[in-house]
Amino acid sequence: MKNNYQIYLYFLISLVLVSIGWWGSDLYKNYLNKNQELPSWNKPKPLEKYTIENLSKAKVEPSKINITETLVTDSNFVSKMFEFKFDPTLENKNLKKVTGLINIPSEIGHFPIIVLIRGYVDQKNYKTGDGSKRVGEFLSKNGYITIAPDFLGYGGSDSESGNIFESRFQTYVTILTLLKSINKENFSNWDGKNIFIWGHSNGGQIAITTLEITGENYPTVLWAPVTKPFPYSILYYTDESDDHGKFIRNELAKFEDSYDVEKYSLTNYLDRIKAPITLFQGTNDDAVPYNWSENFVKRLGELNVNSTYLIYPKADHNMNPVWGDVIIKTLKVFNDLLEV
Numbered sequence: 211m212k213n214n215y216q217i218y219l220y221f222l223i224s225l226v227l228v229s230i231g232w233w234g235s236d237l238y239k240n241y242l243n244k245n246q247e248l249p250s251w252n253k254p255k256p257l258e259k260y261t262i263e264n265l266s267k268a269k270v271e272p273s274k275i276n277i278t279e280t281l282v283t284d285s286n287f288v289s290k291m292f293e294f295k296f297d298p299t300l301e302n303k304n305l306k307k308v309t310g311l312i313n314i315p316s317e318i319g320h321f322p323i324i325v326l327i328r329g330y331v332d333q334k335n336y337k338t339g340d341g342s343k344r345v346g347e348f349l350s351k352n353g354y355i356t357i358a359p360d361f362l363g364y365g366g367s368d369s370e371s372g373n374i375f376e377s378r379f380q381t382y383v384t385i386l387t388l389l390k391s392i393n394k395e396n397f398s399n400w401d402g403k404n405i406f407i408w409g410h411s412n413g414g415q416i417a418i419t420t421l422e423i424t425g426e427n428y429p430t431v432l433w434a435p436v437t438k439p440f441p442y443s444i445l446y447y448t449d450e451s452d453d454h455g456k457f458i459r460n461e462l463a464k465f466e467d468s469y470d471v472e473k474y475s476l477t478n479y480l481d482r483i484k485a486p487i488t489l490f491q492g493t494n495d496d497a498v499p500y501n502w503s504e505n506f507v508k509r510l511g512e513l514n515v516n517s518t519y520l521i522y523p524k525a526d527h528n529m530n531p532v533w534g535d536v537i538i539k540t541l542k543v544f545n546d547l548l549e550v
Contacts, residue, residue: 257465259300260379261473265423266482268300270386275396277312281339287350289313291338291366296387298362298371298380308384309366310359311339313350314399322404322548323392324349325428326358327385329411338365345408348537354544355400359384374458375465378444379474385420389428403549407485408540411497411527412436415443415476421487422479429547431540432489434498434527437506440475441465480509486516488543490536492525518543 258264273294282289292312295305315321328341338360339346346356361381363370370377392405407430409417414435421430436443441462448455465471472478487510491503500521510517520539522532529536 255468257373257376257379257469260376260382262419262422262476262479263473265382265386266425268386270300270383270390271296272390272393272396273387275391281311282347284347284351285316287313287315287347289339289347289350292357293366294387294391296383298383300383306362306368307366308359308362308368309338310357311343311346312358313346313356315350315353315355320399320401321353321355322401322406322544323355323357323397324406324408324544325385325388325392326356327407327409327413327416328358329413331364333363336360336364341410341413342408345410345537345540349408349541349544352541354406355397357388359388374461381416382419382423385416386423389420389424389426406430406544406547409433409435418480418483418487419476421485422476422482425482425484427485429486429544430488431543432487433529433536433540434491434495435489435503435506436498437476437502439477441471477509480515481513483510483513483515486518486547488518488520488540490520490522490529490540492522492527492529492532494524495527497527 259268273296275292275294278291278293280288280290290312291309293307293309295307297303297305324346326342326346331340339358342356342358346358349356360367361370361384362368362377371380389405392400394400394402405428407417407420407428409415409430410433414432415437417430417432418435418437421428438446444458445455445462448458451458489503489507491498491500493500503519503521507517507519520536522529522536525532525536
């Protein structure tokens with residue numbers, strides 16, 4: 211009887227020990243899952259498709275441009291809303307809608323197109339056309355179709371990505387899709403030859419990056435563009451946010467743990483630019499220091515990129531008080547580069 215009791219006791223102890231082992235093993239695995247990250251080389255990298263190199267190889271599909279309601283009817287031009295759908299992830303999955311403003315000359319004929327890329331505007335206060343409306347109307351009065359997208363998260367567009375860096379990179383996809391969609395089917399009054407780009411501030415950064423990605427000859431005018439390398443081009447402005455950039459710095463630390471920021475920086479791909487660039491810069495600009503533009507144009511010259519630099523003493527970020535002179539010179543640049 212005693213031997214049976216000992217056997218039973220040994221069995222019970224063994225069962226308890228095995229159970230503890232299983233339980234401890236599960237705890238350890240859970241601990242590892244929660245506290246031990248994969249090495250950076252083994253992490254999924256969903257944002258790698260947005261490097262400048264990878265975007266240059268991506269297949270960007272054209273979209274159907276739908277011109278909707280009329281906003282302004284002038285003797286020289288008409289302003290209308292437009293929209294198109296595209297997959298900002300380039301994975302042929304969910305389509306998102308982007309809205310924008312198009313200005314069309316009133317006279318009958320065929321006209322060159324200028325894609326307008328605005329700078330930063332607070333989403334809470336944004337209205338379609340903000341940042342480019344005045345420029346677009348002037349150029350349209352003088353014989354150009356102008357197209358200004360709102361971008362995801364703005365105007366009547368669908369929501370932007372929840373990742374602050376992906377939402378930034380998807381502005382490039384927006385412009386790439388819009389450029390691909392400029393054809394006679396969408397714009398019967400396009401002249402079929404001329405596509406230009408105008409960019410202001412952060413829109414200038416998007417324009418430059420677009421030129422690098424495409425390698426196409428889209429003659430471009432830049433007003434006070436952001437030309438510093440990524441991510442300094444973001445960090446420079448973090449003192450303007452309510453938390454003084456804490457959130458952005460935290461997100462950037464995560465981003466740099468997985469990605470090579472050099473592959474996303476426009477300053478590393480300037481030799482890809484094949485289009486002539488004309489840059490206007492004011493010396494009283496409190497958003498973009500004018501020496502940024504001077505150094506940028508100097509670098510373009512070293513790379514034999516066709517560029518012209520016009521500096522305006524005492525002009526601010528929006529080219530005031532010489533806006534009238536700058537817009538007339540901007541028009542002249544486009545007129546001089548027209549292919550007839």
